[in-house]
Amino acid sequence: LEDHLTGQRDYDLLVIGGGSGGLACAKEAAQLGRKVAVVDYVEPSPQGTRWGLGGTCVNVGCIPKKLMHQAALLGGLIQDAPHYGWEVAQPVPHDWRKMAEAVQNHVKSLNWGHRVQLQDRKVKYFNIKASFVDEHTVCGVAKGGKEILLSADHIIIATGGRPRYPTHIEGALEYGITSDDIFWLKESPGKTLVVGASYVALECAGFLTGIGLDTTVMIRSIPLRGFDQQMSSMVIEHMASHGTQFLRGCAPSRVRRLPDGHLQVTWEDCTTGKEDTGTFDTVLWAIGRVPDTRSLNLEKAGVDTSPDTQKILVDSREGTSVPHIYAIGDVVEGRPELTPTAIMAGRLLVQRLFGGSSDLMDYDNVPTTVFTPLEYGCVGLSEEEAVARHGQEHVEVYHAHYKPLEFTVAGRDASQCYVKMVCLREPPQLVLGLHFLGPNAGEVTQGFALGIKCGASYAQVMRTVGIHPTCSEEVVKLRISKRSGLDPTVTGC
Amino acid sequence: MALLTRALSARAGPSWRRAARASPGFQLPLLEPAAVTRALSRAMACRQEPQPQGPPPAAGAVASYDYLVIGGGSGGLASARRAAELGARAAVVESHKLGGTCVSTAVCSVRGRRFVSAFRSTACARSYGFPSCEGKFNWRVIKEKRDAYVSRLNTIYQNNLTKSHIEIIRGHAAFTSDPKPTIEVSGKKYTAPHILIATGGVPSIPHESQIPGASLGITSDGFFQLEELPSRSVIVGAGYIAVEIAGILSALGSKTSLMIRHDKVKEVKKTSSGLEVSMVTAVPGSLPVMTMIPDVDCLLWAIGRDPNSKGLSLDKLGIQTDDKGHIIVDEFQNTNVKGIYAVGDVCGKALLTPVAIAAGRKLAHRLFEHKEDSKLDYNNIPTVVFSHPPIGTVGLTEDEAIHKYGEENVKIYSTSFTPMYHAVTKRKTKCVMKMVCANKEEK
Numbered sequence: 001l002e003d004h005l006t007g008q009r010d011y012d013l014l015v016i017g018g019g020s021g022g023l024a025c026a027k028e029a030a031q032l033g034r035k036v037a038v039v040d041y042v043e044p045s046p047q048g049t050r051w052g053l054g055g056t057c058v059n060v061g062c063i064p065k066k067l068m069h070q071a072a073l074l075g076g077l078i079q080d081a082p083h084y085g086w087e088v089a090q091p092v093p094h095d096w097r098k099m100a101e102a103v104q105n106h107v108k109s110l111n112w113g114h115r116v117q118l119q120d121r122k123v124k125y126f127n128i129k130a131s132f133v134d135e136h137t138v139c140g141v142a143k144g145g146k147e148i149l150l151s152a153d154h155i156i157i158a159t160g161g162r163p164r165y166p167t168h169i170e171g172a173l174e175y176g177i178t179s180d181d182i183f184w185l186k187e188s189p190g191k192t193l194v195v196g197a198s199y200v201a202l203e204c205a206g207f208l209t210g211i212g213l214d215t216t217v218m219i220r221s222i223p224l225r226g227f228d229q230q231m232s233s234m235v236i237e238h239m240a241s242h243g244t245q246f247l248r249g250c251a252p253s254r255v256r257r258l259p260d261g262h263l264q265v266t267w268e269d270c271t272t273g274k275e276d277t278g279t280f281d282t283v284l285w286a287i288g289r290v291p292d293t294r295s296l297n298l299e300k301a302g303v304d305t306s307p308d309t310q311k312i313l314v315d316s317r318e319g320t321s322v323p324h325i326y327a328i329g330d331v332v333e334g335r336p337e338l339t340p341t342a343i344m345a346g347r348l349l350v351q352r353l354f355g356g357s358s359d360l361m362d363y364d365n366v367p368t369t370v371f372t373p374l375e376y377g378c379v380g381l382s383e384e385e386a387v388a389r390h391g392q393e394h395v396e397v398y399h400a401h402y403k404p405l406e407f408t409v410a411g412r413d414a415s416q417c418y419v420k421m422v423c424l425r426e427p428p429q430l431v432l433g434l435h436f437l438g439p440n441a442g443e444v445t446q447g448f449a450l451g452i453k454c455g456a457s458y459a460q461v462m463r464t465v466g467i468h469p470t471c472s473e474e475v476v477k478l479r480i481s482k483r484s485g486l487d488p489t490v491t492g493c
Numbered sequence: 494m495a496l497l498t499r500a501l502s503a504r505a506g507p508s509w510r511r512a513a514r515a516s517p518g519f520q521l522p523l524l525e526p527a528a529v530t531r532a533l534s535r536a537m538a539c540r541q542e543p544q545p546q547g548p549p550p551a552a553g554a555v556a557s558y559d560y561l562v563i564g565g566g567s568g569g570l571a572s573a574r575r576a577a578e579l580g581a582r583a584a585v586v587e588s589h590k591l592g593g594t595c596v597s598t599a600v601c602s603v604r605g606r607r608f609v610s611a612f613r614s615t616a617c618a619r620s621y622g623f624p625s626c627e628g629k630f631n632w633r634v635i636k637e638k639r640d641a642y643v644s645r646l647n648t649i650y651q652n653n654l655t656k657s658h659i660e661i662i663r664g665h666a667a668f669t670s671d672p673k674p675t676i677e678v679s680g681k682k683y684t685a686p687h688i689l690i691a692t693g694g695v696p697s698i699p700h701e702s703q704i705p706g707a708s709l710g711i712t713s714d715g716f717f718q719l720e721e722l723p724s725r726s727v728i729v730g731a732g733y734i735a736v737e738i739a740g741i742l743s744a745l746g747s748k749t750s751l752m753i754r755h756d757k758v759k760e761v762k763k764t765s766s767g768l769e770v771s772m773v774t775a776v777p778g779s780l781p782v783m784t785m786i787p788d789v790d791c792l793l794w795a796i797g798r799d800p801n802s803k804g805l806s807l808d809k810l811g812i813q814t815d816d817k818g819h820i821i822v823d824e825f826q827n828t829n830v831k832g833i834y835a836v837g838d839v840c841g842k843a844l845l846t847p848v849a850i851a852a853g854r855k856l857a858h859r860l861f862e863h864k865e866d867s868k869l870d871y872n873n874i875p876t877v878v879f880s881h882p883p884i885g886t887v888g889l890t891e892d893e894a895i896h897k898y899g900e901e902n903v904k905i906y907s908t909s910f911t912p913m914y915h916a917v918t919k920r921k922t923k924c925v926m927k928m929v930c931a932n933k934e935e936k
Contacts, residue, residue, distance in 0.1 A: 086630055096622065468845065
């Protein structure tokens with residue numbers, strides 16, 4: 001309070017939120033010699049789950065997700081192993097507790113690692129729930145009830161988001177869990193109903209199925225809204241033919257707990273209006289995420305948010321309606337909800353603020369991957385976006401159904417292993433988007449994202465020699481266009 | 494598609510239907526646009542007139558083609574098929590199985606094996622929650638599957654050639670002394686204005702006179718014939734083939750030694766309990782030491798590959814080779830003799846399937862579509878060594894860059910980390926990356 005009164009602010013930069021974006025900003029600014037503080041606080045989930053420093057990605061997102069996805073993939077590999085000569089007794093059971101413990105321990109080591117990193121770079125860290133007092137000051141209550149006031153010349157809001165609860169559905173809050181909880185369960189979730197069509201829903205349903213759990217996904221309309229829809233349906237097709245059950249065109253209306261402890265879910269078929277019920281051990285809501293802005297008291301600082309989404313409105317320099325207050329990451333309106341974009345935007349912002357740079361974040365052609373059982377990697381425009389932008393006659397789509405070599409000996413179904421490249425039709429046929437469905441999609445897509453960033457044309461991609469034998473080489477071997485109507489199945493080398 | 498335009502202009506009307514009817518198993522389509530396009534394309538892929546599948550030419554007669562390809566491997570097949578698509582009457586000469594080294598004795602097989610080794614660490618599976626995952630390995634199972642897969646590929650290649658109406662001439666080709674470039678296969682003669690040599694290579698074995706008992710060892714060709722996992726393996730060589738094979742054997746449970754650089758095998762003897770491999774180890778700065786490895790049941794030479802050019806009678810036409818036998822070609826794959834070309838391993842440059850395929854196709858476009866500047870750019874060809882962990886590389890090495898640009902103008906970015914996959918496993922492997930950049934713009 002005394003510091004506040006002398007007129008000199010405590011910090012050059014205050015970062016609200018210790019997740020992917022926030023920590024990147026803080027460390028970058030400290031590296032430039034600035035006095036930086038980070039405040040991070042995790043409001044426990046309705047089910048009581050809490051976690052340490054690092055944000056969504058580290059604790060309840062990317063990291064535990066990918067590890068559990070890997071556990072599921074290993075289950076598949078164990079099934080393939082006998083074909084390759086391994087004498088492994090089938091079926092091999094999976095122990096949730098063992099996996100969860102290993103995953104949770106890794107996440108905790110990352111929490112610790114972030115704490116140490118902040119310390120090493122002399123970034124002050126407060127575990128408090130901050131809210132604005134005025135446009136340069138936040139206050140928060142630390143452990144023990146002590147109120148702390150922090151002021152800074154510049155403030156970056158990076159509070160991210162949390163899963164949305166369908167509070168209008170009876171029993172949703174009391175009996176359902178979300179991605180905040182699934183990775184921290186000590187016991188197996190058992191027979192699970194996943195409600196939602198987002199990548200979170202599909203990835204969770206995917207690994208739950210892969211470790212042997214009875215899993216159902218309830219989708220009201222379309223899967224993976226915003227993604228290329230042809231690819232999205234193939235993702236679902238693969239999951240459906242590999243053990244995940246789907247309830248399409250249905251919406252839940254009620255969740256009840258039965259005397260034996262199971263959950264009874266009632267839903268309505270949106271087309272017929274018919275009602276149905278099912279019994280599950282766990283109900284996982286994955287119907288979208290909401291920004292963590294409500295408790296920030298943004299009005300006290302004058303920061304504008306979108307009336308529809310409550311996300312913070314920013315310009316191309318990540319600036320909010322208040323000159324010295326910025327926002328990055330999931331909390332921002334109209335930005336991808338991805339760790340690498342938050343990190344890059346955060347670093348570029350800090351370089352502009354304290355490093356004399358004028359480089360802006362480029363949000364075009366951001367690659368991403370959905371880690372469903374058969375992974376989907378993409379960069380650039382979806383086919384429908386390209387057609388909407390340029391018109392059907394000006395778009396050429398090259399595609400191929402391929403079979404990964406590893407699938408042959410194991411006799412795996414490769415029906416949905418597919419790649420397509422969306423290009424402009426006019427020579428040299430600029431590549432607008434690349435979509436890859438298959439194993440290791442993230443590893444495959446990353447390299448091609450650089451190509452698209454450099455403005456690669458179909459002609460250049462075709463002049464690139466493939467690496468053999470890989471799935472990746474199928475991209476540079478694309479020859480059949482959708483327009484030709486020819487069979488796009490790859491045969492032989 | 495050039496072929497399409499040619500066909501439509503040269504022959505109006507139902508000629509494509511005639512060709513279509515002549516193609517085996519082809520049905521006249523309903524007049525649905527997509528089906529018509531498909532039928533047209535398929536017909537165009539074949540010649541306009543069905544090739545007579547009659548008996549080989551009588552002795553003395555010389556069969557004439559537009560394009561003769563010697564060698565039915567990656568490069569040869571790709572070039573022949575592309576040439577046929579462009580309207581050329583092509584034939585491929587092959588003395589063994591179609592598909593060549595890539596299919597039968599190398600790449601696809603090695604990759605298949607690699608998968609096996611990757612899974613060998615059942616401890617990994619345990620860490621991810623599969624407690625009862627204990628695995629013993631049965632070599633027979635994978636060998637059978639591999640053999641079956643390779644057989645299927647051989648058949649697929651054969652069918653591809655037949656569908657493209659490319660004649661397959663079985664046997665070994667050699668050039669003759671005829672005035673026009675001509676080859677002879679099993680007593681019959683064939684000629685063409687364009688002849689492609691794509692005979693590939695074979696693994697090298699040291700001469701018995703250099704290393705007594707060398708012939709007791711096998712090569713990568715023999716590796717894929719092994720019926721059992723060897724219990725004690727010695728691999729001689731330091732290239733990617735040696736590293737890949739040693740990696741597979743070791744991961745699957747064979748006690749494996751890799752002899753490189755300072756180890757020189759002197760002699761190999763056969764005993765009742767296996768091979769005895771004697772070698773001299775000469776580490777610089779120390780005295781050379783003689784050692785012997787007993788009870789070796791697999792000695793594998795992976796010391797390089799020789800071009801398959803000796804039996805071709807190249808001297809009959811004066812086709813130039815280097816001192817190792819590699820056929821010398823220019824950037825357009827031309828040899829020193831007009832009308833004779835070479836691609837792939839037999840040229841000794843960038844011994845990779847995708848390179849042979851790309852070069853073979855570029856050549857076909859140059860010869861049969863008159864794209865005069867059609868050639869393969871041999872720069873920045875990516876490749877992978879399927880070691881454990883694998884190495885992926887493209888562009889210049891650090892040494893090559895320093896040599897080309899000067900040390901002051903080269904900047905190296907690098908990183909080393911443990912992949913998250915190993916966050917929960919006992920076994921840990923590092924991932925290392927290096928980006929070599931040059932000059933101010935850090936290309």
